[in-house]
Amino acid sequence: MAGRIANEQFRSKVMSAADAAALIEPGSKIGFAGFTGSGYPKEFPVALAARIKEERAKGVDFRVDSFTGASTAPELDGELAGADGIGFRTPYQSDPVLRNKINDGSTYYSDIHLSHLANQLAYGFFGDLDYAVIEASQVLADGSVVPSSSVGMNRTYLTLAKKIIIEVNAWQSEDLYGMHDIYYDIATLPPNRPPLPITHPGDRIGDKVYTIDPSKVVAVIETEGPDRNSPFKPLDEDSKKIAGYLLDFFDQEVKAGRLNEHLNPLQSGVGNIANAVLAGLLESDYENMTSYTEVIQDGMVDLLDSGKLTVASATAFSLSPTYAEKMNDNAAEYAKKIILRPQDVSNHPEAIRRMGVIACNGMIEADIYGNVNSTHVMGSRMMNGIGGSGDFTRNAIFSCFVSPSTAKGGAISAIVPMVNHVDHTEHDVSVIITEQGLADLRGLAPRQRAKKVIENCAHPDYKDQLLDYFEQAQKVANGQHTPHDLTKSLSWHSKFLADGTMKA
Template sequence: MTVTNPFIESRLKSPEEVALLLPRDVTLGCSGFTPAGYPKLIPPAFAKRIETEQKQGHEFSIRLYAGASTGEELDGALAKTGALKLRIPYQSNSYLRNQINAGNVDFIDMHLSHVVKYIEHGILPSIDAAIVEAVDVTSDGKVYLTTSSGMSATYLQKAKEIYIELSDVHPQELKGYHDIYLPTHHSKGGPIPILSPDDRIGQPYVQVDPSLIKGIVRSSARDASAEFKAPDADCIAIADHVLEFIRDEIKKGRIPKEYLPFQNGVGNIANAVLGSMAKNDHFHEIQMYTEVVQDSAFDLIDAGKLQVASTSALTFSGKGLERFHKNINEWKSKFIIRPQEISNHPEVIRRMGLIAMNTALEVDIYGNVNSTHVMGTSMMNGIGGSGDFTRNSHLCIFMTPSLAKNGDISAIVPFVSHTDHSEHSTMIIVTEQGLADLRGCPPKKRAELIIEKCAHPSYRDRLRSYYETAKQVSKGKHTPHHLEEALSWHVRFLKTGSMK
């Protein structure tokens, strides 16, 4: 459906026209969250202009802020110009990642719940232009976002100029899915009034000063969402361990029978857990308070098990989006899209007592988790919301296959090459091999559990050997380490291509 009103008509421009309005030295605040609802026409047009003018000797410098990761048309296109200097707060584009790890693009890897404050307080360069995808804009400045909220509200309110990509991909009935609320700081507005994932506390639109809207571009471009993959055997094994553990916690009275709201990271393992919940007769209706909803939500809906999912983005596959559109009126009670400040807010997470399930890159024998840095130095995607949820949830579960790179990397290592979540905060570690419940365990007990329950058998003896040597040679016997060898697995991998 095409939306139109005299205000929109008065602002209509082509992507190329908007691209010409952007400064050569510019900070962009864009919509988009892993990777739903990002602008897809203006950034490539801007990239084209940059390439043309670079040849004429002009220099460009771009600082790009988004909600989380975005698609090729934004991250990829701008990174390829060579003019991208800074990116915050999360990314997953392969070209951009390579540029970051080559040292060509600065990347600030932030807790997603911190971004609003950093922008509001001017800790980062201020935003020149917001570029945001929307389904409608009114003459009094109400912007109705598409399938993600992310940082859009803040960027729209802080930008000097606003550009909208007006999408006709989604029906107008998408209006009403969003719940835009940004807390005042320092108690001024009282507690955030969310007690349950389905509490709506804000407005379905972002209010902006309409005079700042300098251009509106009509768009029929779709998000480049990955197709949904069926979970492999490792993912299913991990999911089985997680579900068995949750049932056991309910038996022990630590989780109520009606569960607690679930938070669920992005990717195959996270999807496998939800898929298994949908199939498992012992699981009934659940609530989610999370940052990204993927196609796995449909499995829960089909099984009649999804009560409500609060999220910062609906990141569906092409087929998934079709299904969403068909049911868009009926499902308005199932999904709430919130700004990432609220989807990831420590106050709300702690109060509701979430069950947080996130993916680890590697875990050491004492339970320290690396979520971000491959071999300690290269950025994968970023910490995203994993710190927000881990630190404040009722229960945090880290999941990873025990092996990577065809067995040349063990996800369980003597000493993590980077710590994102310390042993004080992590609770449950799961691989396809098994589950280690670290709560209430002193360090040496944790090491024994992780090695015996989680490590792959092909690395278990090596880990036992490291740990036994550590106990012998370590000065402190509280958390024994053989410091000379602590990072040797990573060093070996970098030299030989294998941790073995």
């Protein structure tokens, strides 16, 4: 850790994670660093979970309200949830232990657009924030704090929290210094907030570091643990087909004059299909591309290495262990091409719309009219959350949603008569893609959309069922604009819950 904490005032606050956890009181509201398994505190949450278990053994109902940037890792969400220590959680999660707590009703969860949370906290919707617990790569001599592999909500938490705990992680590269762009003027609340001065994904408008009040720092913890992200799965044939359809769509838009040969700035959701799209772009003829997105994935690093992608703006990494090590080894070079920003900047709706970002996100299911469910399984069970998909979908020049056409070995169709939960309405969805094909929904009325979605995107095992539903709905609906048979519109989900399959 030599040289990682260059400020004497901060060095005097160094203590163990257990001693820092002892400062927390039941009911505390804590803003944790972390976004897609990157840049989260590694030791403090584990120590806090251990303390919670000890207090619970004494009969103390010890829980905290947990705020993050997005999903984190087992050492944070998993440990605290496993200790039954989270009373309330927002804005996005993907941990299986926490998911179970949310779905059994023992943890309250608020699923919030990522670009909205900073405002809601500043307005006081959640009450006062007691602690900010962040990870840093180093503390400079002047007391400024260098972020690590994610920014997320950290600027907001550091500003609003009464007290601050910092983990300084020696695993994170010191060469990350200069990669971050911490913009503070956006924290000015409306109607006095100035316009966001970004006209290109490569624009830098803020500081390289966090500026904090040193008197609020109550603990500094020295750590040396890696970010925990899983390796991406090898690209399967379905993912490759979906990527191919999207690239064909790009070609069509260039030919029509709606995109230029460099494309518009790209946004890509997290996951295997998104990585397949990026791999497809690597093999394409497109050059001098840019990205204005949430996360930097393996495929985006490959595009940067190839020179096909000139700059990538995001709020965090979502890298496999191999690529995380590669980023650490070459952070100084990548800092010339990558900008990590607070999530209310990376996901800023006005910037997304003005730059004409192309959005591509995953989905759980879509219905025949183009409504998309990104969050709920069979009506009531939360999967992960909406994340930033809504920030981009509503404001992108083209909003694309991708998914295999079936799940659970074919027992579930991703194309259904009516989604069981609506996250993205038909008004915001431009394109739906499965391995079966692509449905371009722009400029179509609902009944025209239904025919295209069924014909192009549904799996053959479900196509006739969907056509039968659509024909029956037109006979019994109380109007022909968006025909539904309300006695059967959610019967597919009910059948799955009863029989374990949606197949008739």
